[in-house]
Amino acid sequence: MTEHSATPKKEKSRFGLILHLHPRKVRASTLRFSLTFGLGGMAALLMVMQVVTGLLLKFHYEPSPENAYNSILNLQESLLFGKMLRNIHHWSAIAFVWIAFLHMLRTAFTGAYRPPRDVTWITGMALLLLVVLSNFTGYLLPWDQLSYWAVTVATSLLSYIPLAGEPIRKVLLGGAEVGQPTLTNFFNLHTGVIPLSIIALMAWHFWRIRRAGGVIVAEKDRESPMVDTRPHLVNREFVVALVLFAAILLISSLFDAPLRERANPAFSPNPAKAPWYFMGLQELLIHFHPVFAVFVLPASVLAAAVWMPYVKSSDANYGIWFLSDNGISSAKTAAAAGALFTVIFIMSSELLPDPEALLPAVPPLLTTGLIPFIIVTSTMWLFIKYMRRRFSLNRSELIQSVLVLMVVSYAVLTVTGIFFRGEGMNLAWPWNI
């Protein structure tokens, strides 16, 4: 109480909002940049940038198949800084997915997902999904060849989810194919439903961080002195924000957001690819039966992520990157194994004869679905057994190495899909695409 009244009145009102988001004092050890890399703060800033640029774009965009493309052309060609505005929105959207994903990895690798941070972790997962969805719904709006076919391909993925898939797709598209109702739906989701949900979830996410006592720190650093949020934390955040903002502006002035010809439902470009963050899924789809590629595998990964905070582990080295020396070396092995397994998997499915052609009598759900799935899961299981024996890992370290394995595998799949798939989605060198 005495502390409160000691602060001059004028200052209190000016910084009231900042001090409302942050506690008045933070532990000095949490300020170290290499603990968090400021990723969460960057994500929050990117959200603000998206809202501001998005609202400005809304003044000029017309959500109809007839005029959407022209309104973008008009924005780019005849409006002062119109192109720049769209570029900033485009590049910060891509940065948003990256930063949110890296932020998730940071929380995972410093063990900041366990209770009392479990709700933060789960709301964070939901936020990551919403950011991707927001990106995806925005992808359609320019109504060019790129967006039309990316959305056609990505929504067709949905129809392979058993039972619920086809109804969900129909609701999303507002009909049987991408058209005016789809654009109406996507526009509303992109500019209303999703951003409002993100803001609401962000509030919950932030509040849970406050409840957990702020950023996670290692046990030895928990006794470090408390320092004033302003200037110590706020100034650091300001520097990170300025650097990020400058980087986005630089990229936006050097590289234009892509815009192809106006959408033409009669001709698909070759190859037709989903947005880059779904390319890993599209790559999986080449190797797996659709039911496994778009439903069983993603659903089990999501379920595992939600269950992750609640796995009991006796010793906890939280707040330290990769938990321990043992954690670091096991994570390295897992990363190498993930890359190796995935490359072998892609190459063997490319070089070995098509199981469907080899065993035409067996239903494809078995040959391209269940059998490869069993091969992959048993490889995973053997890998876990091996890692346990080789490194004598505790549960947290084991979870970490499985996570590293999956992230690296998905990254390899994504890179393959984007850079090594040419015409007809056949393997090709990047310079031949």
Add this chain to the structure above:
Amino acid sequence: MRRRMTDKKATPAGGRRNFMKRIWLVLGVVAITEFIWFIISLLRPSKDTHKSRPAESLRLIGSVEEFPAGSVTPDRVNRLYIVREKDGAFLALSLTCPHLGCSVLWNEETQQFDCPCHSSSFDRRGIVLSSPAPRPLDFLPVIIEEGKVKVDMSQVTKRKRFEPTQLTYVL
């Protein structure tokens, strides 16, 4: 605190309270169900303004003479192919690949439909020659009236195999 304890002990009052609670619960569930039902019905793709009316679903594609026997003719506006068999029968195939929705292209040299997205291919009757397409190209009923070829756009039909009933002959 004391009052609540006495309430709990007195069975008639407690019973009444529980009963009221249960009614609130039931009403709440009903309200939530209604709300969800309302949302679903709002989202259902029954936006009739965009649907073609029954009279419009029958599209005129061209006259019979425009399609020589053994030809495959694209109609990009209606997103379909008109296939004419050697014996003069008509077959209308959807342009949309059943795998992920790309538009297939007719290759005159190899006499097959190729999908540019994931290299599925189909023969001239739309039957899968190479995967990943999970089923043949969808077909649409052809109606021939007074030498005019018309297609019923409202009846895009999924199928497992080719059957002679899918063909339409000029009478």
